[in-house]
Amino acid sequence: MLHLNVSLFSPIQENTYILHNDDGLCAIIDPGCYDQEEREVLSAYISDHKLRPVLLLNTHCHLDHVFGNRYVHETYGLELHLHPLEERMLALAPASGLMWNMPFDNYQGPLHHLKPGDPVLLGSDRLDVLFMPGHSPGSVGFYHPGQGFIISGDVLFRESVGRTDLPGGSFEVLQDSIRRALYTLPDETVVHSGHGPETTIGWEKLHNPYVCL
Numbered sequence: 001m002l003h004l005n006v007s008l009f010s011p012i013q014e015n016t017y018i019l020h021n022d023d024g025l026c027a028i029i030d031p032g033c034y035d036q037e038e039r040e041v042l043s044a045y046i047s048d049h050k051l052r053p054v055l056l057l058n059t060h061c062h063l064d065h066v067f068g069n070r071y072v073h074e075t076y077g078l079e080l081h082l083h084p085l086e087e088r089m090l091a092l093a094p095a096s097g098l099m100w101n102m103p104f105d106n107y108q109g110p111l112h113h114l115k116p117g118d119p120v121l122l123g124s125d126r127l128d129v130l131f132m133p134g135h136s137p138g139s140v141g142f143y144h145p146g147q148g149f150i151i152s153g154d155v156l157f158r159e160s161v162g163r164t165d166l167p168g169g170s171f172e173v174l175q176d177s178i179r180r181a182l183y184t185l186p187d188e189t190v191v192h193s194g195h196g197p198e199t200t201i202g203w204e205k206l207h208n209p210y211v212c213l
Contacts, residue, residue, distance in 0.1 A: 001021065002122070007042060007045070009034060009041075009067070010033070010034040010038070012063075012102075013195060014030065014067075014194060014195060016028075017151055018042070018045055020122075021124075024049075024052055027057055029059065030058055030059055031056070031066075032067050033068035038068075043075065053072070054078070055120065056080050057082075057114075057142065058081070060083075060086055060140070061082060061087075061089035061093060062096070063102070064194075065154075066090060067104050073108075080107055080109060080110070082138065083115075083138030084138065085137040086136065086139075088137075089136055114129050114140055116130065125144070128143045129142065130182075131181065132155045133173050133174075134173035134174025135153070135154045135155055135162030139154070139162075141181065143185070143189075149192060152182070152191050152193055152194070155182070156182055156211075157193045157194075157199070158191075158199035159199070159203075160208070161211060162194075174211075179211065188201070189201045
């Protein structure tokens, strides 16, 4: 059984996820903790629930999703997993931080590539990697069919979609990704987005004005 905790971090209001199983293993997904207080919130949840972090995952590497990568790496010894097309986004993130007046120290450790169709294993629990470019060139989602949820990054929001005016973005590609990778999932699948509340695939098929079937 997998359990999901979400924390809202940084002035950009990004959703950071801690996914853990009954054995106490956890994955930290898109750590957006920007300051020391937010880092302590992340670590307190891990400590209070007696979790052992084993994975650091990025759905994509825009600045608000990578603020805490370095902290997680230095605190827990985890190395970053990302799609290979996001390496450039990761390298550009500090410059974006300066533009937003949010400077930060970028992750400098080894990189491990996520490939569509490859499993991400949290002990005996498996997440499927779905490739969903458009918001960012190498955006991926982490899908658990057994419990019917996906952590989708900034691809799909409740009645909205991720912006496509950033480097490497494309609205047409994003629409195709949503129709191909997300709208083909069961309607009851819960979507945990990078910003805002959760939603479901069925709700978005009916109510999302940006991507119709």
